[in-house]
Amino acid sequence: MRLDYLTIFPDYFDALQLSLVGKAIASGLIDVGVHDLRQWTRDPHRTVDDTPFGGGAGMVMKPEPWGEAIDALLAEPDPTSVFVVPSPSGFPLQQGLVQELATYRRLVFACGRYEGIDARVMDYAATKLRVLPLSLGDYVLNGGEVAALAITEAVVRLLPGVIGNPQSLSEESFSDGTSGLLEYPMFTKPASWRGLDVPAVLLSGHHGRVEQWRREQSVALTKARRPDLIAQEQY
Numbered sequence: 087m088r089l090d091y092l093t094i095f096p097d098y099f100d101a102l103q104l105s106l107v108g109k110a111i112a113s114g115l116i117d118v119g120v121h122d123l124r125q126w127t128r129d130p131h132r133t134v135d136d137t138p139f140g141g142g143a144g145m146v147m148k149p150e151p152w153g154e155a156i157d158a159l160l161a162e163p164d165p166t167s168v169f170v171v172p173s174p175s176g177f178p179l180q181q182g183l184v185q186e187l188a189t190y191r192r193l194v195f196a197c198g199r200y201e202g203i204d205a206r207v208m209d210y211a212a213t214k215l216r217v218l219p220l221s222l223g224d225y226v227l228n229g230g231e232v233a234a235l236a237i238t239e240a241v242v243r244l245l246p247g248v249i250g251n252p253q254s255l256s257e258e259s260f261s262d263g264t265s266g267l268l269e270y271p272m273f274t275k276p277a278s279w280r281g282l283d284v285p286a287v288l289l290s291g292h293h294g295r296v297e298q299w300r301r302e303q304s305v306a307l308t309k310a311r312r313p314d315l316i317a318q319e320q321y
């Protein structure tokens with residue numbers, strides 16, 4: 087998979103060199119390009135923003151540098167690529183969408199700043215590739231870089247060869263193996279720590295009882311924290 091980032095803060099993406107994503111780059115499983123949007127400006131101040139039509143507070147990212155960036159990265163329309171636009175008004179990012187993104191050959195992340203990007207940029211991008219506005223949640227970040235990194239991490243860990251044991255993916259929160267429930271609590275050694283004991287069932291060696299306990303914990307956690315994820319009557 088090829089990942090491109092359009093940003094006015096390229097340094098944010100130094101973090102791509104770390105951990106599993108960094109290993110995926112080093113081993114050639116993914117290929118990344120980080121692009122400073124200002125290279126596509128044409129004025130001495132390398133301006134990327136301007137005041138909003140219609141008035142209001144803040145600045146909006148000008149379309150011209152974005153248009154040139156899109157043309158530079160995509161000479162031809164490409165149905166195997168997605169223009170991912172982090173935005174509080176995007177579709178909520180969920181594991182199903184992450185799985186879908188993991189099937190594409192290339193993702194191009196458009197990292198907004200200020201009050202966001204001139205809306206015509208997304209219309210123009212849509213003439214070349216699928217455009218997907220994505221929200222990390224119902225809160226406002228300062229820019230799209232952190233969101234692009236979060237989406238990257240969620241997608242890249244699903245690519246074959248990135249996670250050592252693929253079974254761990256199917257047992258995680260939101261996965262098919264957990265029927266879309268949140269994951270149960272985890273414990274490791276020592277069995278007793280600062281007066282806090284691991285639940286006895288996990289030390290029993292009884293596979294069936296362990297499975298049942300985990301399932302009950304998953305259902306209880308999901309009901310308490312994310313009732314929207316379950317139809318109560320199923321459980």
Ligand code: SAM
Nearest residue numbers: 172173198201202221222226227228229230233
């Ligand atoms: N004016 C926008 C609004 O009210 O929806 C907020 C713009 S925000 C200050 C600047 C940039 O941060 C956005 O263009 C987007 O790239 C990113 N951003 C902020 N919150 C986000 C979220 N919840 N999910 C994804 N990206 C977000």
